[in-house]
Amino acid sequence: MPGTTLPSRALGALNVSSLGLGCMGMSFAYGPPDRAEALATLHRALDLGVTLLDTADMYGSGANEELLAAVLATRRNEVVLATKFGIVTGPDGRAVGVDATPGRVREACEASLRRLGVDRIDLYYLHRTDPRVPIEDTVGAMAELVTAGKVGHLGLSEPSAATIRRAAAVHPIAAVQSEWSVFSRDVEASVVPTCRELGIGLVPYSPLGRGMLTGALRDVAGLAADDFRRSLPRFQAENLARNLDAVAVIRDIATAHAATPGQIALAWLLAQGGDVVPIPGTKRVRYVEENAAALAVTLDADERARLDRLRPAGDRYPDMAWVRGETPAREGVAP
Numbered sequence: 001m002p003g004t005t006l007p008s009r010a011l012g013a014l015n016v017s018s019l020g021l022g023c024m025g026m027s028f029a030y031g032p033p034d035r036a037e038a039l040a041t042l043h044r045a046l047d048l049g050v051t052l053l054d055t056a057d058m059y060g061s062g063a064n065e066e067l068l069a070a071v072l073a074t075r076r077n078e079v080v081l082a083t084k085f086g087i088v089t090g091p092d093g094r095a096v097g098v099d100a101t102p103g104r105v106r107e108a109c110e111a112s113l114r115r116l117g118v119d120r121i122d123l124y125y126l127h128r129t130d131p132r133v134p135i136e137d138t139v140g141a142m143a144e145l146v147t148a149g150k151v152g153h154l155g156l157s158e159p160s161a162a163t164i165r166r167a168a169a170v171h172p173i174a175a176v177q178s179e180w181s182v183f184s185r186d187v188e189a190s191v192v193p194t195c196r197e198l199g200i201g202l203v204p205y206s207p208l209g210r211g212m213l214t215g216a217l218r219d220v221a222g223l224a225a226d227d228f229r230r231s232l233p234r235f236q237a238e239n240l241a242r243n244l245d246a247v248a249v250i251r252d253i254a255t256a257h258a259a260t261p262g263q264i265a266l267a268w269l270l271a272q273g274g275d276v277v278p279i280p281g282t283k284r285v286r287y288v289e290e291n292a293a294a295l296a297v298t299l300d301a302d303e304r305a306r307l308d309r310l311r312p313a314g315d316r317y318p319d320m321a322w323v324r325g326e327t328p329a330r331e332g333v334a335p
Helices: 035-048 063-078 102-116 135-147 161-168 191-198 209-214 237-257 261-270 285-296 301-308
Strands: 008-011 014-017 052-054 080-085 087-089 095-098 121-126 151-157 175-179 201-205
Touching (some): 014 080, 035 285, 080 102, 080 151, 102 121, 121 135, 135 151, 135 161, 151 161, 161 191, 209 237, 209 261, 237 301, 261 301
Parallel strands (some): 052 080, 080 121, 121 151, 151 175, 175 201
Antiparallel strands (some): 008 014, 087 095
């Protein structure tokens, strides 16, 4: 079935569909994978006109990239392919650190290209900054991949505003990927303004609050035993109860639009600017269809203001240092 067309938005010099697809949950973190349903979801996303597919080498210890390879084999020209490197995982597949040394940059890219079955990655992200390595050194090695034709554009995931500036001084950065949603607003203080000043696109991950903003989650009892949301502060006891009270506001607005709460949450993000391309993650066909339909929802000023006032209970990670780390300055380069 040939793909349809969604409105496009720019991530720096890269044009993509106004809504992307986060692929992590198809192989990692949200319970047992279902390969058949995941492949159906990927194909359905492309049929709907979604072009931006987002993965990483750590998702399922490479299994997610291999999953995408099955779709890329026949539909590569329909995909703007984004993957990430830098996070080091342990035997259980969980993150144990970061390695963004120049040697690792090159090794990781070659490994991703093999798993994906492609000769070029359209958007290559540093997944997390390495606190041991100046960002200039990492981005310099990433820039060599662009020169070699193995990568089209560069991105950063969860950088600080200072890191963004230092990285962009080495090579143009097309996109910054950070958690951003009605419930995750910290990037608005300095990261978003810095990206806009430098012409860098914004790619919010977990725009549905890891499922909380869909209104479907009532407690953690129904989550798989290994679902990592069980470890997140916002899903713990008192915090969860307060957060679900806030979701009731989203549900109320959804009722007025004959929409779902998730569509309202996505519509709020899409309204933040034409340089914002959310990548809601799902592993189910019905949810990728629901998410795409959010593009038809327009919120009025009062509704946006109600949503703007919502604030979550609890941090988004148990250790927020994971997303607030800085890299050391290379000699002669100001931090």
